[in-house]
Amino acid sequence: MTSPQLDGPRLDPAAGGPPRQLVVFLHGYGADGNDLIGLGREWAPALPTRFVSPNAPEPCGMAPMGRQWFDLSLGDMALIAEGVKRASPALQAFLDAELQRYGLPPEALGLVGFSQGTMMALAAGLARKPSPAAIVGYSGALATLEALPAPGTGPDILLVHGDMDEVIPVDAMLMARQALAQAGLPVEWHVAEGIGHGIDGEGLRLGGAFLKHAFATAQHRHSQNS
Template identity: 60%
Template sequence: MLDGPRIAPAAGGAARSLVVFLHGYGADGNDLIAIGREWSRALPHTAFAAPHAPQPCAGAPMGRQWFPLTMRDPHEYARGVAAARPALDAFLDSELARHGLGDRSLALVGFSQGTMMALHVGPQRRERIAGIVGYSGLLADPRALMADGVNKPPVFLLHGDQDDLIPVAALFGAAQGLAQAEIPVEWHVSLGLPHGIDPDGIAFGAGFLRNVLPR
């Protein structure tokens, strides 16, 4: 079972919603949980969790990975997100049960490889989740979102125009794939930003979540 850092609702008492951060390749859950501390001011009744990905990372021995990356196989993204999906689904089920919440109170926030996971797993949950925020990532398997039973949570994609790891064109490809699956998508491009998250992106993400999570 996956595990990682958590933040209780700033307002105290039971959580009314849950945000789960999905970190990038070679990082771990500690990489994004600080965003939860900042967002807790805008989302005082929200609990935050940031699981460590299931595998040690060959490319970063101190970090974790959702799936291996060789950059040589055009299908490895699709196979990777599918293979990692059961572990993430199990964590989400457990964390929702911990708080007595359902999928409609859940939002996923991914960065890079974590965005690949969020965009793959989120729409395939049993019920529609509240929303997905994806930073600096891509849509790993557009065909999976065309299957029967796929849900349509609102998505907000953010990317830097100077990203040399996952070029900003990936944002537009993801937006097109989501639109073809009739999943509502908004996007923002940060000028001058490399592969990362800037203060504007953090502010936009908080605003989006305030709109989609249960009040």
């Protein structure tokens, strides 16, 4: 069975020229690629980056005009983990193809997820070898720890969550942080006070700064090893 081919809106580097990095946005349940591509416009002045925001492969059962990475209506974490696993091959194929399209190495990749997209970003990013430079997860959860990078080779991870989130409680982020730390993965995190299921200005600023630093660190590490 072949994986569905993903596609979605793209943004060129703000300064023109070929991109030095690729940031892939993974949208939440019932949205589509247009929902997050605007973050790229905010970050573009500081990052020589191609931004792309693929539409999830399935039509959303609860939002007919939207898309889903997998069915969330059942809500059980074991079923969510299965959903992540089923959706991952199409996403991994897309990431491989986009890096090849722009002639970029694995360490030039950053994944940014929101809600269900964060579940996908963590699962896909941790499974990739070599690892991407960074994973930024907003308002999400950790669905699975089946595949992990070797110690010292994993991506930089930032988790951001509103303490008033009514869709995915902030406890999900705290549990993800603990599980990732126990697995030997360094995680930075930020609780946005008074914020629900969304991204505020401070979270946006933190994400952009985190990506810039992670790309610089990954490039330095690669140049030392080459």
